[in-house]
Amino acid sequence: MTVENIITEQQASSIAATCGGEDLRECLTCDKCLSTCFLKDAYPNMNPRELPRKIYHGRIQELVDSEFIWACTLCSRCTVDCPKGLQMDLIVRTLRHLAESQGKAPKRLVEGIEKINEVGNSVGIDSQEFVETLEWLGEEAAAEIDYIDEETFSVPIDKNGVEFLYIPNPREYTSMPHMFSVYLKFFSAVKADWTFASDVCDISNWAYFMGDQETCTKLLRNIVDAAGRLGVKTLVSTECGHGFSILRRDAEKMLxxxxxxxxxxxxELAHRYFEEGRLRLKQGHVKERVTYHDPCEVSRKLGVYEPPRELLKFVAQDYIEMSPHGKYGLCCGGGGGVAQNADMGRKRLENAKEKHDQIAQTGAAIVATSCQACLAQLNDIVTFYNMTVNVKSVMELVVESLAD
Ligand code: SF4
Ligand code: SF4
Known part of the structure; x- marks a missing residue:
């Protein structure tokens, strides 16, 4: 069977319609997308410029069979200057979903989706296990925090009518438990009226990476229903790029x-409180040089550029920008499900060489970011390239710099 025979004509036209329809034909082959894609050297035979026309001309199976669609981090850097407004993120996710339906998706991502469908989250824990973990981590953290009364403190869970519902990323209570203390310290320091929801342990949405709209919507529905049930005014996302971005940008439309x-x-909440004077920080508390890595989902996709920078510029004595940054910020190479995809092996870090160079050029001792996938990837970059740089989240530096 030739590759063209695998996809039916009906499937091909539906995929083309989802990915841009007639706009695909309008692609100017101007290379603006190609020149900004950090994978351009790693995949000489496949790149973002190839995608629109191949889809338009029905050569979809070639794309589905390409490793490129799994190496792409959905960073959207290629989309910023596309004169035709073609959305590579949407195109790649659509191709991935088709690959999944053909049994060609990476095993680890497929397992994550299976867990979501079985228990409602990618970690595979139930509500009781989540609550027990929160209580246990809360006890440990409270013992370390001098402004929390250990005797009376309990982690707020399922509190009705509070102002904030906080949604964590599982890394906070699995591989990076120190981050749990960071957020707990912050909420306690500003005396926030907040809660966890016992049935929402995971802001991440692996179905989004896979282009699986149905499962993605189901996960969003779970979060939105919990917020409605608890009657909160504000949903606070942890430092998780895609989880935050889907909720802020897509949830209303999808639901x-x-x-x-x-x-x-x-x-953003910390920045708001900082501006109001409710969060008091020690100016210049961090003595080492600090730079900021823009998480693609938070910066380029949502336009949240300044709040993390203003906090960092206040607490750091020496702040430096990477070049380029902001709208043209370079992806860390771990987003879009790439970090979760074990099949990528060393390539995930080899493809991040440009990011390594960019960090090294700043001479910074600390690289801060506000996404836990970026944090994990940056830590891996530091190890892989033997760098002497500390990777911290913006909130870690904020909490380290609390005035009282
Ligand atoms: S930037 Fe847009 S128009 Fe130009 S080649 Fe890429 S997809 Fe086509
Ligand atoms: S989304 Fe990022 S990784 Fe994917 S094709 Fe565009 S620039 Fe390259």
């Missing part, structure tokens, strides 16, 4: 209803 509450990231 077909207004959310009825605001969606902010914990960094």
């Amino acid at each position: 077909g209803q207004p959310l009825g509450f605001e969606v902010v990231s914990v960094v």
Whole structure:
């Protein structure tokens, strides 16, 4: 069977319609997308410029069979200057979903989706296990925090009518438990009226990486229902790029209803409190040089550039920008499900060489970011390239710099 025979004509036209329809034909082959894609050297035979026309001309199976669609981090850098507004992120996710339906998706991502469908999250824990973990981590953290009364403190879970519902990323209570203390310290320091929801242990959405709209919507529905049940005014996302971005940008459209509450990231909330004087920080507390890595989902896709920078510029004595940054910020190479895809092996880090160079050029001792996938990838880059750089989240530096 030739590759063209695998996909039916009907499938091909439906995929073309989802990916841009007639706009695909309008691609100017101007190379603006290609020149900004950090994978251009790693995949000489496949790149973002190839995608629109191949889809338009029905050569979809070639794309589905290409490793490129799994190496792409959905960073959207290639989309910024596309004169035709073609959305590579959408195109790649659509191709991935087709690959999944053909049994060609990476095993680890498929397992994550299976867990979501079985228990509702990619970690595979139930509500009782989540609550027990929160209680245990809460006890440990409270013992370390001098402004928390260990005797009376308990982690807020399922509190009705509070202002904030906080949604964590599982890394906070699995591989990076120190991050749990960071957020707990922050909420306690600003005396926030907040809660976890016992049935929402995971803001991440692997179905989004896979282009699986149905499962992606189901996960969003779970979060939105919990916020409605608890009657909160604001949903606070942890430092998780894609989890935050889907909730803020896509949830209303995907669910077909207004959310009825605001969606902010914990960094935005800290910045808001900082501006109001409710979060008091020691200016210049961090002595080492600090740079900021823009998480693609938070910066380029949502336009949240300044709040993390203003916090960092206040707490750091010496702040330096990477070049380029902001809208043209270079992806860390771990987003879009790439970090979760074990099949990528060393390539995930080899493909991040440009990011390594960019960090090294700043001479910074600390690289801060506000996405836990970026944090994990940056830590891996530091190890892989033997760098002497510390990787911290913006909130870690904020909490380290608390005034009282
Ligand atoms: S930037 Fe847009 S128009 Fe230009 S080659 Fe890429 S997809 Fe086509
Ligand atoms: S989304 Fe990022 S990784 Fe994917 S094709 Fe565009 S620039 Fe390259």
